[in-house]
Structures are given as C-alpha cells and as structure tokens.
Amino acid sequence: SQTIHQWPATLVQPVGSPLSLECTVEGTSNPNLYWYRQAAGRGLQLLFYSVGIGQISSEVPQNLSASRPQDRQFILSSKKLLLSDSGFYLCAFTEAFFGQGTRLTVV
Amino acid sequence: GQQLNQSPQSMFIQEGEDVSMNCTSSSIFNTWLWYKQDPGEGPVLLIALYKAGELTSNGRLTAQFGITRKDSFLNISASIPSDVGIYFCAGGPYNTDKLIFGTGTRLQVFP
Numbered sequence A: 001s002q003t004i005h006q007w008p009a010t011l012v013q014p015v016g017s018p019l020s021l022e023c024t025v026e027g028t029s030n031p032n033l034y035w036y037r038q039a040a041g042r043g044l045q046l047l048f049y050s051v052g053i054g055q056i057s058s059e060v061p062q063n064l065s066a067s068r069p070q071d072r073q074f075i076l077s078s079k080k081l082l083l084s085d086s087g088f089y090l091c092a093f094t095e096a097f098f099g100q101g102t103r104l105t106v107v
Numbered sequence B: 001g002q003q004l005n006q007s008p009q010s011m012f013i014q015e016g017e018d019v020s021m022n023c024t025s026s027s028i029f030n031t032w033l034w035y036k037q038d039p040g041e042g043p044v045l046l047i048a049l050y051k052a053g054e055l056t057s058n059g060r061l062t063a064q065f066g067i068t069r070k071d072s073f074l075n076i077s078a079s080i081p082s083d084v085g086i087y088f089c090a091g092g093p094y095n096t097d098k099l100i101f102g103t104g105t106r107l108q109v110f111p
Helices: none
Strands: A003-007 A010-013 A019-026 A033-038 A044-052 A055-058 A065-070 A073-078 A087-093 A102-106 B004-007 B010-014 B019-025 B031-037 B044-049 B055-058 B061-065 B071-076 B085-092 B105-110
Touching (some): A010 A019, A019 A033, A019 A102, A033 A073, B004 B085, B019 B085, B044 B055, B044 B061
Parallel strands (some): A010 A102
Antiparallel strands (some): A003 A019, A033 A087, A044 A055, B031 B044, B055 B061
C-alpha cells in the first residue's frame, strides 16, 4: 500500500539557523511530489513540486529550496531561516496522500 | 493567478443538521477535490471529481463538479460531532499536476 512519511512533526528553530525537512513515500515509484505551506487558518500554498529525481519546480519566490535526491525522497531546506518561515509544512504525493505535517516555529 | 473562493468561512451547526459548502473559480478546472483536515494533521481526501456534472457520494458526503467547470459543492447530511474540522476544496487546472486550494470552511458541530 502507498504511504507517506514526513518528519519531524514539530520543530522550533532560531532565526538564521538551517532547516531540513524530509519526506519519503513507499509503495509507489516515480511519484509526483509536493511541498505545501499552510499559514494558521488558511489554505495550502504550493511551494515546490517534483516530477522526478533532480527535477524541482518552484512556485513562489522564497527563502526555501527543495531537492529530490532519490525517487521517493523529497527534502525541503533553508540555509538561514526567517521569522516569516514559520508555518505548517506538508508533503504530498499525487492528490490523495498528504503527510502528517511539520509545525515549524522560527524564534 | 488563479484563485478559489470557498464559502462559508465557518459554520456552527447542531448535530443532525445538513451542511453545504461550495467553491467557485475564476477559471475552468479539470478536477475538483474535497479534503478534511483535523487540527495538527495533513488533509485527508474525501471525494475526487473528474467530469463536469459528476455527482459523487462517500457515505454522508456528496459532492458535485459544476457544469461550468468553475464550481463545486460539498454536502454533509445528518452531521455528527466527528465531522468537526476544516474542509478544503482544491481545483486542478488543465495541463498541470498542480492543485489550487480554497481557503477552507471551518465546521463546528454542537450536540
């Protein structure tokens, strides 16, 4: 069966520190993978999507980057976090499967 | 860019009542999807619609893909306390694998 794993569930990071969020999927190959950010009480904003290894499309200009080093692995990163990077980050593959999310608080 | 208007923003209803929410778009979509999100978790897909006019049910939930391809609604019949959460619509434009999400409808159900 298809599953998606995202970690960590919560993260508190100081301003200026780096970030790495990881997402892996199982039970499928060559999936389309997505990173979304959700502000409190708001809808989901697409940040990045990937149709294959090394293929990343960025949807909005921002302080974040994404990488896909393996077929079923999608990583969201930042070299230096900003306060405005706080939010709830969700990884997804296809339209049906979302990870549990990472609550990031930048302090 | 494309936007989805989802309404109402919030609903406070009594257990047993029916619920209706909808989404409208400024442009045509190829797919319409409805999700439910519980606090601190990722959205869960409830219903997916792929054809204009399509009416699909999932238990007490019913959703329709509008004929104009610019709108969709979700109905919940005989609401129960576990229906509490935020419901999101999402539309899939033509020739893309990306989704555009509505701003959500927060549903509260009182016993």
